[in-house]
Amino acid sequence: MTSVSSELHPSASKVSAAVQTLELTRKFEDLVAVDHLSFSTASGSIFGLLGPNGAGKSTLIKMLTTLLPPSGGTALVAGFDVVRQPREVRRRIGYVSQMLSADGDLTGYENLLISAKLYGIRRPERTQRIAQALEFMELTQAAGKVVRHYSGGMIRRLEIAQSMLHRPAILFLDEPTVGLDPVAKQAVWHRIQALRGEFDTTIFMTTHDMEEADQLCDVVAFMHSGRLLAQGPPADLKARLGPDASLGDVFIHYAGASIAEEGEWTNVARTRSTARRLE
Amino acid sequence: MSHAHEAPLAAWSDAGWFGFLRQTSAVAEADIRKLLHDPMELLTRMVQPVLWLAIFGQVFSRTRAIPTGGLRYLDFMTPGVLAQSVLFGAIFYGISLIWERDLGIVHKFLVSPTPRAALVLGRAASSMARSLCQMTLVYLLAFLLGVQLRFGIGAFAGVAAAVMLGSAIFSTFSLIAACIVKSRERFMGIGQVLTMPLFFASNAIYPLSMMPGWLRSIAVVNPLTYQVDALRALMIQGGTSMFGLRIDFAAQLFAFAVLVAIATKLYPKIIT
């Protein structure tokens, strides 16, 4: 008991964890969406969370980003407790939700401007960072256009730019490429990798795209019914199953049989409407 | 020392009172910029006061059955119509929160270090800005209809203050309703059920003295009554306040403070 809590204390551990949870749990009435989860992710890595619809991925991310209070357990994000020090956590994280977070009725520039102000970034720093973000995401041309007229890929890049203005230590991306065409997807992948290269950002993302997980993530974890079943570099997980196994095979191995019953209507509706809006 | 544990900015400029004010104004700015992109919404709000003043007011001016304390009926009801137009504009304001929750925009505000009170006050501030447009319209209309308006900096400033406070009160009330009911359909239902009683259980178009006892006891806890009472004294020549301006504003400020406290508590629950 004492050893565990000293492990959780940021100054106690030399190897810094970006995210560290202990028995983290979230219930919705009878449903246990996240079930006594204890895990950690190394800082500086791209961490991919995989799992079938309803596995609890978004619920986990919402707790880690202080949006949803846990029913039990603890979580440290960037070394701060999500329940007791939410503001410290919020200052150090970025979040792009599974839904749309850019405001369709504002221009790309205005979206960035409002975000910058919410994080207390002042001029002239603000002007400079916004210009830089637009260029980095290849949105300079479209900056003055209302976001409603953007393509799905442009919206995603804008949202990632918005969530990076304050240079968060950890960026949470919930299905960053859902509903995007292969070219737009590639563009988002490149931007994510570039972010890590440039700002040393830790990326914590979820995806249903096995190719994405394989190409982009240093470490992946499989989640099912609120629990983590396996965690490791994609190559290791594949090797466990056999020489020719793909990450898709690993997914089916861990989640396979129960996929059909798990997809609840609301989940499906939510994901589909996200995909539709992004088109 | 690893990067993850360092503060990404040297000093947090989102802290302190000025940080709070800047964040509040950023929340309001987002909404006001949207309005500037699409001002149609403001235009549609202008229909109702026109109907009330130009039709209802004209007809009721002939009855002389309503004790207005020496005012012409049209003069008496003009502050009521202004308060009503502000009320109707503000009371459905919360639906934008539900709408933005459904899209995922609210999440972006909630993961930022912006204090929840700033999120609530920012929305109230944008509602205040809208109410000033309504005030301008009602003044214009009243002037054209020959209402005995008071002119002068003091009168305008007082009316603007009462209008903004009223708008802040009912938009925050609406925000609370949105956080409780959480769905657009239920919200529209509630909004429709609430607006008319709020309007009729007030001194907007008839004085408190005309009301049966039970209605009067509702009217005296209705913030709209104090707004109208203040407006009548500030806006109309010869108009007087029943409670006194000090009580009118104190009552409204008190209502606003209570509502902001409740809304701040409930706001994060909109997404769960």
Ligand SMILES: Nc1ncnc2c1ncn2[C@@H]1O[C@H](COP(=O)(O)OP(=O)(O)OP(=O)(O)O)[C@@H](O)[C@H]1O
């Ligand atoms: N606000 C809520 N109220 C009730 N149940 C919820 C709520 N949010 C999520 N759930 C339930 O919790 C479970 C986990 O949902 P969650 O959205 O975390 O899954 P997910 O892994 O992100 O799925 P997907 O891949 O479809 O996005 C699901 O059964 C879902 O229906």
Ligand SMILES: [Mg+2]
């Ligand atoms: Mg999800």
